[in-house]
Amino acid sequence: MELDIVALSRLQFAVTALYHFLFVPLTLGLSVLVAIMETVYVMTGRAIWRQMTKFWGTLFGINFVLGVSTGIVMEFQFGMNWSYYSHYVGDIFGAPLAIEGLMAFFLEATFVGLFFFGWDRMSKVGHLIATWCVAIGSNFSALWILIANGWMQNPVGSTFNPQTMRMEVSDFFAVLFNPVAQAKFVHTVSAGYVTASIFVLGVSAWYLLKNRHAELAKRSMTVAASFGLAASLSVVVLGDESGYGAAEHQKMKLAAIEAMWETEPAPAAFTAFGFPDTEARETHYAVHIPWAMGLIGTRSLTTEIPGIEDLVKSAEARIRKGIVAYDALQTIRAAGATGTVDPAIKAKFEENGADLGYALLLKRYVDDPRTASEEQIVKAANDTIPSVPxxxxxxxxxxxxxxxxxxxxxxxxxxxxxxTHTKRPWLLKLAVFSIPLPWIAAELGWIVAEMGRQPWIIEGVLPTAAAVSNLGATTLLVTIGGFAAIYTVLFIIEMGLMVRSIRKGPEADDHRPEPELISTTIVPAE
Incomplete structure (x- = not known):
C-alpha cells in the first residue's frame, strides 16, 4: 500500500505538471515575440505592427491566464502530497519559489494589465517598456522555478543538519548559479521560443491558405521564422550543455538515456537506434555513432562514461556507507537531548554523511536500514536504474x-x-500541421528530466518514496480524477477561446495619436 501511495502521489503531480506545461512554453515565447513586434511598431510607426502586437497579445493573454490557474495548484501539492519533502528541503526550495512570486510574477502580472489597458493611455515608448517588462517577468518566473528544480537535480550550496533533519542553505549563490539550473533555464526558455514561433508560423500559414489577413500573416511569419530559427539552433546547443551536465552530475540518467549497460572504452559511441531490453540488460539492434557520446558527455576523447552495471555497483557501495551514516545519525540524535556527542561518532557521520540518502533507499524494504539484508541492499541498488526504455x-x-x-x-x-509565402500551399499546410509538435517535444523533455532522476526526488539526497505525505489511496485517486477533470475543462476552454480568437482574426485598429501632456499654463483672470 505504501508503494501504491508513492506511485499515486507521483501520478498526481505528473498529471498537474504536464497539464501546466502545456501553457508555459507558449507564454514564454509569445511574450518575447509580442515585444519584438511592438518594438518594430515603435520604430516604424506603421499601424500593421500595432495590429499584430494586439492580436498576438490577445492570444498570449488567454494562455497566460490559464497557465497561472494551473500552476497555483502545483505549489499547494508540495505541502499536501509531499509534506516530508517540504520539511526536509523547505529552507532551500521555498526561497526561489517565494522570490519567483514576489519578484517575477508580480512584475509580470502588473505589466500585463498595462499592456492590455494602456494602449491609449500611455505613450508609445511607455507602453513598449510595459510590454518588455511582461516578457522579462515571464522569463524571470521560469528562472526561479528552474533554479529550484535544478537544485533537485544537483543539490549544491546546502548542508544537512542532523539535529533538525533538514537541509539548510550554506551558499545561496551556489544555489543561484547552479550549472544544472542555468543550463535547464536557457534550454527551457529556448524551447518556449520555438513553441511560440511554430504557433505563430502555423496560424499565419492558415491565414494565407484561407487568403485572410495576408499582410499580418506575412509579417508575422517573417518574425516567427527568423526568431524560431535562432531559438531552435540554440535549443540544440543548450541541450548539448545539459548532456554535459548530466554526465557530470547525473551519470545514471545519462546511461539510461543511452541504454548504456556496460562501460565502453573512451570515447563512448552514441546509440542512434536500438531496442533496450531491461530483462537481458542489453540493447538489441543498436546502431552506434562512434565517439559522439564521448564528445557530448565529456568534451574529450579520453574520459569514460560509466555504464548502468558499474553505476549499480557504485550505488551498492554507497548504500553500505549510507548505513554507517544512518547509524551515526541515530546516535547523534539520541544524544541531542544531553548535548554530548562522541567526536568519533561525529567524524563517522561527516565521513559518510554524503551517502545518507542511499541508506534511505532501503526504507522501501525495511524500517531500519541497519537491519537490511544483503538481498535488500542489492535490490535498493538496482532501484537506482530509472525506466530505460x-x-x-x-x-x-x-x-x-x-x-x-x-x-x-x-x-x-x-x-x-x-x-514567396503563397507559392507553396503544401509548405503552408505543413506549418499548420506542425503546431502541436513543439508541445510534444516539450513534454518529452520534462519526462526525460524528471523520470531520469528517479528514484530520487533530490538527486542522491532524498528518495521519492521517503518524501510523500501519509495520505490514503482513496484520497489520491479522488484528487487525481478531480484534477484531471478540472484541467481538461480548462484546456478545452483555452482551446475554444484560442480557436475563436484566431477565426475572428485581428480587429480593425482604431489607432489614436499618443496622449499629449496636459497643459499647465495658467490663464490670468480678466
Whole structure:
C-alpha cells in the first residue's frame, strides 16, 4: 500500500505538471515575440505592427491566464502530497519559489494589465517598456522555478543538519548559479521560443491558405521564422550543455538515456537506434555513432562514461556507507537531548554523511536500514536504474523533433526572405500541421528530466518514496480524477477561446495619436 501511495502521489503531480506545461512554453515565447513586434511598431510607426502586437497579445493573454490557474495548484501539492519533502528541503526550495512570486510574477502580472489597458493611455515608448517588462517577468518566473528544480537535480550550496533533519542553505549563490539550473533555464526558455514561433508560423500559414489577413500573416511569419530559427539552433546547443551536465552530475540518467549497460572504452559511441531490453540488460539492434557520446558527455576523447552495471555497483557501495551514516545519525540524535556527542561518532557521520540518502533507499524494504539484508541492499541498488526504455525513446523523439524544427524554420526563413509565402500551399499546410509538435517535444523533455532522476526526488539526497505525505489511496485517486477533470475543462476552454480568437482574426485598429501632456499654463483672470 505504501508503494501504491508513492506511485499515486507521483501520478498526481505528473498529471498537474504536464497539464501546466502545456501553457508555459507558449507564454514564454509569445511574450518575447509580442515585444519584438511592438518594438518594430515603435520604430516604424506603421499601424500593421500595432495590429499584430494586439492580436498576438490577445492570444498570449488567454494562455497566460490559464497557465497561472494551473500552476497555483502545483505549489499547494508540495505541502499536501509531499509534506516530508517540504520539511526536509523547505529552507532551500521555498526561497526561489517565494522570490519567483514576489519578484517575477508580480512584475509580470502588473505589466500585463498595462499592456492590455494602456494602449491609449500611455505613450508609445511607455507602453513598449510595459510590454518588455511582461516578457522579462515571464522569463524571470521560469528562472526561479528552474533554479529550484535544478537544485533537485544537483543539490549544491546546502548542508544537512542532523539535529533538525533538514537541509539548510550554506551558499545561496551556489544555489543561484547552479550549472544544472542555468543550463535547464536557457534550454527551457529556448524551447518556449520555438513553441511560440511554430504557433505563430502555423496560424499565419492558415491565414494565407484561407487568403485572410495576408499582410499580418506575412509579417508575422517573417518574425516567427527568423526568431524560431535562432531559438531552435540554440535549443540544440543548450541541450548539448545539459548532456554535459548530466554526465557530470547525473551519470545514471545519462546511461539510461543511452541504454548504456556496460562501460565502453573512451570515447563512448552514441546509440542512434536500438531496442533496450531491461530483462537481458542489453540493447538489441543498436546502431552506434562512434565517439559522439564521448564528445557530448565529456568534451574529450579520453574520459569514460560509466555504464548502468558499474553505476549499480557504485550505488551498492554507497548504500553500505549510507548505513554507517544512518547509524551515526541515530546516535547523534539520541544524544541531542544531553548535548554530548562522541567526536568519533561525529567524524563517522561527516565521513559518510554524503551517502545518507542511499541508506534511505532501503526504507522501501525495511524500517531500519541497519537491519537490511544483503538481498535488500542489492535490490535498493538496482532501484537506482530509472525506466530505460522510456528515457531512451523519449529522448530520441525529442531530438528528432528538434532537428525537424530547425529544418522547418530554415525553409521558411528562405521563403519569407524571397517573399514567396503563397507559392507553396503544401509548405503552408505543413506549418499548420506542425503546431502541436513543439508541445510534444516539450513534454518529452520534462519526462526525460524528471523520470531520469528517479528514484530520487533530490538527486542522491532524498528518495521519492521517503518524501510523500501519509495520505490514503482513496484520497489520491479522488484528487487525481478531480484534477484531471478540472484541467481538461480548462484546456478545452483555452482551446475554444484560442480557436475563436484566431477565426475572428485581428480587429480593425482604431489607432489614436499618443496622449499629449496636459497643459499647465495658467490663464490670468480678466
Amino acid at each position: 522510456t528515457l531512451f525513446w523519449a529522448f530520441r523523439f525529442m531530438v528528432a523533433l528538434g532537428f525537424y524544427f530547425i529544418a522547418l524554420f530554415l525553409v521558411f526563413f528562405v521563403v519569407t526572405s524571397r517573399h
